[in-house]
Amino acid sequence: MLRLDTGNALPFLNDGALDQLRPRVEAAHQAVLDKTGAGNDFLGWRDLLLDPNDALLEDLAATAAAIRADADVLLCIGIGGSYLGAQAVIEALTPYFPPRQDDAPAGAGDLFGQGASRSPEILFAGHHMSGAYLRELLAYLDGKSVYVNVISKSGTTLEPALAFRFARQFLEDRFDDADRRIIVTTDPSKGALNQLQRERGYKKYEIPRDVGGRFSVLTPVGLLPIAVAGVDIRSLFYGAVAACERYASTQDNPTLDYAATRYQLHQQGYDAEVLTAFEPRLSGIGDWWEQLFGESEGKEHKGLFPASLQYSTDLHSMGQYMQQGRRILIETFLMTEDDDGDLAVLDSAANLDGLNYLAGQTMTHVNRKAYEGTAKAHTDGGVPNMTLWLDRIAPGPLGECLYFFEHAVAVSGYLLGVNPFDQPGVETYKKEMFRLLGKP
Numbered sequence: 296m297l298r299l300d301t302g303n304a305l306p307f308l309n310d311g312a313l314d315q316l317r318p319r320v321e322a323a324h325q326a327v328l329d330k331t332g333a334g335n336d337f338l339g340w341r342d343l344l345l346d347p348n349d350a351l352l353e354d355l356a357a358t359a360a361a362i363r364a365d366a367d368v369l370l371c372i373g374i375g376g377s378y379l380g381a382q383a384v385i386e387a388l389t390p391y392f393p394p395r396q397d398d399a400p401a402g403a404g405d406l407f408g409q410g411a412s413r414s415p416e417i418l419f420a421g422h423h424m425s426g427a428y429l430r431e432l433l434a435y436l437d438g439k440s441v442y443v444n445v446i447s448k449s450g451t452t453l454e455p456a457l458a459f460r461f462a463r464q465f466l467e468d469r470f471d472d473a474d475r476r477i478i479v480t481t482d483p484s485k486g487a488l489n490q491l492q493r494e495r496g497y498k499k500y501e502i503p504r505d506v507g508g509r510f511s512v513l514t515p516v517g518l519l520p521i522a523v524a525g526v527d528i529r530s531l532f533y534g535a536v537a538a539c540e541r542y543a544s545t546q547d548n549p550t551l552d553y554a555a556t557r558y559q560l561h562q563q564g565y566d567a568e569v570l571t572a573f574e575p576r577l578s579g580i581g582d583w584w585e586q587l588f589g590e591s592e593g594k595e596h597k598g599l600f601p602a603s604l605q606y607s608t609d610l611h612s613m614g615q616y617m618q619q620g621r622r623i624l625i626e627t628f629l630m631t632e633d634d635d636g637d638l639a640v641l642d643s644a645a646n647l648d649g650l651n652y653l654a655g656q657t658m659t660h661v662n663r664k665a666y667e668g669t670a671k672a673h674t675d676g677g678v679p680n681m682t683l684w685l686d687r688i689a690p691g692p693l694g695e696c697l698y699f700f701e702h703a704v705a706v707s708g709y710l711l712g713v714n715p716f717d718q719p720g721v722e723t724y725k726k727e728m729f730r731l732l733g734k735p
C-alpha cells in the first residue's frame with residue numbers, strides 16, 4: 296500500500312495550520328465524493344472505478360493480443376492527456392531494454408502478466424509538430440508491420456490530426472488491410488474522427504464524455520497501448536479501484552495529507568513543486584503528473600508550478616538550484632520500498648577509484664542513500680519535502696499511484712477555489728496559431 300511521509304515538510308508549516316485547514320480539506324474531499332464542486336460533470340474518472348467494466352477490459356485485452364501477435368510497432372497518435380498516461384505506465388512497467396528478438400516469438404506472452412515474449416515497439420506521434428520527427432519516423436517504420444492507434448477525444452486537435460494524415464497514407468500505401476490496422480479512440484459520437492471511422496469501418500473505443508484528457512489513463516486512451524506493451528491492465532485498473540475505495544475515507548487518507556500540506560505551503564509563499572524519482576523508469580509518471588497538476592491548478596493566477604526531475608541525474612544540473620536557488624520550492628520524492636534486483640558493487644583489486652568501501656553493497660542501497668542524503672540536504676537548505684512510497688513498481692501499485700494523484704489534485708483544486716477539471720487557458724495560443732495559419 297502506498298505511504299506518504301510528510302516528516303520533512305511539517306517543520307516548515309505555520310503552527311497549527313494543518314489542523315485549522317482540516318475542515319476545509321474534508322469539505323473539498325466530500326465535494327469530490329458527492330459531485331457538488333465545480334466541474335462536477337467531469338468526475339467520470341471516479342465512476343469508472345466505482346463500477347468497473349470488466350467486459351471492456353477483456354475486449355481491450357483481446358484487441359491488444361491480436362495486435363501483439365502481428366505488429367512490430369504500435370504507433371500511438373495523441374497529445375497531452377491522450378498520450379502522457381500511456382507513455383508513463385509503459386515506461387514504468389516494461390524493461391529498459393527489450394528482450395532479444397530471437398529469444399521470444401511475437402505475441403507469445405501472457406497478456407495479463409509481464410511475459411517474456413517480445414512486445415511490439417510502442418512509438419508516439421502527434422505530440423508535437425516536428426516535420427523532421429515525422430519524416431524520420433515514417434522512414435523507420437518502412438518494412439515493419441505497423442498498427443496505429445489514433446487517440447483524440449475532440450478529434451480536432453491539430454498535432455494528432457496532422458500526424459494521422461501521414462500515418463494513414465503510410466498504411467494505405469503498404470497494406471491491403473490498412474483499415475484493420477487502425478484503431479480509433481475518441482468521443483462516443485462527436486468529432487471528425489468519428490465520421491472517418493464510420494466510413495472506413497475502423498475499430499473504435501470510446502472516451503467517456505465525463506472524463507477529461509488528463510484523467511483518462513484508465514480508459515481505452517491509456518489501457519489499449521498499455522495492454523499492447525504487455526502490461527497487466529487488469530491489475531493496473533484494479534489497483535486504482537482499490538485506491539478509489541480506500542481514499543473515499545477521511546481517516547488515514549494520504550491524498551488529503553498531500554493536498555493539505557502542499558496547499559498550506561503554497562499559502563506560505565512556496566510557488567513551485569518538484570516531483571523527483573530516483574528510478575528513471577518513473578520519470579514518465581513525473582511528466583504525467585506535471586500535466587495533471589499544471590492544467591488542473593494553474594488558473595486564475597493560482598497554483599504551484601509543477602516540474603519533474605530525475606535523480607540522481609538532475610542533481611548534477613538542477614541540484615544546485617534545488618539546494619541554493621530561490622526558496623519557493625517544495626519537493627515530492629517518488630520512491631519504491633522494494634529492492635530492484637541486488638546488483639552488488641564489484642570489488643577491485645587495484646581500487647584505483649577508491650570505491651572498495653562500497654564493494655558488496657547493492658546498487659539499490661547506494662541509490663537509497665543518495666535519496667536519504669538529498670532529502671536531508673534539501674531540508675537543511677530550506678526545501679520542504681515529502682516522500683510518496685510505492686510498495687514496488689508493478690501494475691497494482693502504479694494504479695494506486697495514478698488514483699492517488701487524481702484524487703489529490705481534485706481536492707487541491709477545490710482548496711484553491713478553482714475548477715480542477717477545465718483548461719480554458721490552453722485555447723488562447725490555439726486561437727493565435729490558427730489566425731496565423733489562416734484557418735478559415
Ligand code: PA5
Pocket residue numbers: 374375376377446447448449450451452455507508509510590718
Ligand atoms: O487534458 C486535456 O484535456 C488535454 O491535454 C487533451 O488531452 C489534449 O489537448 C488532447 O485533446 P484531444 O484528446 O481532444 O485531442
